[in-house]
Amino acid sequence: MNIQLFIPCFIDQLYPTVAFNMVKVLEKVGCSVSYNTNQTCCGQPAFNAGFQEEAKSVCKKFLEDFKGDELIVAPSASCAGFVKNYYKTLFENSSLKQDVEKISSRIYEFSDFLVNVLKVEKVGAKLEGKATYHDSCAALREIGLKQEPRKLLANVEGLELVEMAENETCCGFGGTFAVKFNPISVAMADQKITNAIATDAEYLISTDMSCxxxxxxxxxxxxxxxxxxxxxxVLASGW
Known part of the structure; x- marks a missing residue:
């Protein structure tokens, strides 16, 4: 399958290894990937901060950069969820409405694509240790992902997955929320960390690098x- 890669801003700038590992896994399961170097932001930061008109200009560029029929895969439920759900709001009464509906059906978060499109749950990964999983708000509430990442992790050789308490509770990041309401954000993260440590896990895993x-x-x-x-x-480990 030919797919397009969408690499979010913070992964591009701060965690590029995540993007390379996603490509590594996608190619192993038989995908041919392409990356449009013109791509930038999906527009979510501006939209969440209340700047809808500024967000629209960024979103229009995204629509232009990702023209075509190939499916789009991103290592971020937050960004994929924004394109899938909120572009429709921004362009509801626009001539771009059909383009938006089309791209909403073409974009997938990484685990969603592997499990629900390719029907792949085992990629041959190996990682020794105990891990716990954090359900990001975007993955859980915007895209409806719960079992997909867990199915993939269950097939990682040597990895023991232990559920922590309140795994569906927000970690407190929320983009600009962490800046505007820092004390609350930190307290929420502290609770998440306390719950994770209580499992004796060595690793905390999620679909969203922002969390x-x-x-x-x-x-x-x-x-x-x-x-x-x-x-x-995790899925790129051990091979």
Missing amino acids: LMHISGCANKKGAHIKSLHLAD
Whole structure:
């Protein structure tokens, strides 16, 4: 299958290894991937901050950059969920409405694409240790992903997955929420870290690097010894 890659801003700038690992896994399961170097942001930060007109200009560029019929795969439920759900709101009474409906049906988060499109649950990954999983708000509530990442992790040789308490509770990041309401955001992350540590897990895994960035920063500050890993990093391990 030929697919287009959408690599979100923070992964491009801060965690490029996640993108490379996603490509590694996609190619192993038989996909041919292409990357349009003109791509930039999906427009979510501006939209969430209330700047709808500014967001529209960024979103229009996204629509132009991802023209075509190939499916689009992203290592972020947050960004994929924004394109899938909120472009329709922005362009509801626009001449771009049909383009928006089409792209909404073409974009997938990484685990959603593997499990529900390719019907792949085992990629031959190996990672020794105990892990716990954080359900990001975007994956769980915007795309409806719950079992997909868990099915993939259940087939990672050597990995023991232990569920933490309140795994569906927000980690406190929420984009600009972490900046505008820092004390609340940090307190939410602290609770998430406490629940993760209670499982004795070595790794905290999620589909969203934005959540993991927030949790990892708070964990490092409080001296908590748990390593954050994106799902793509886990699935690219051991081969």
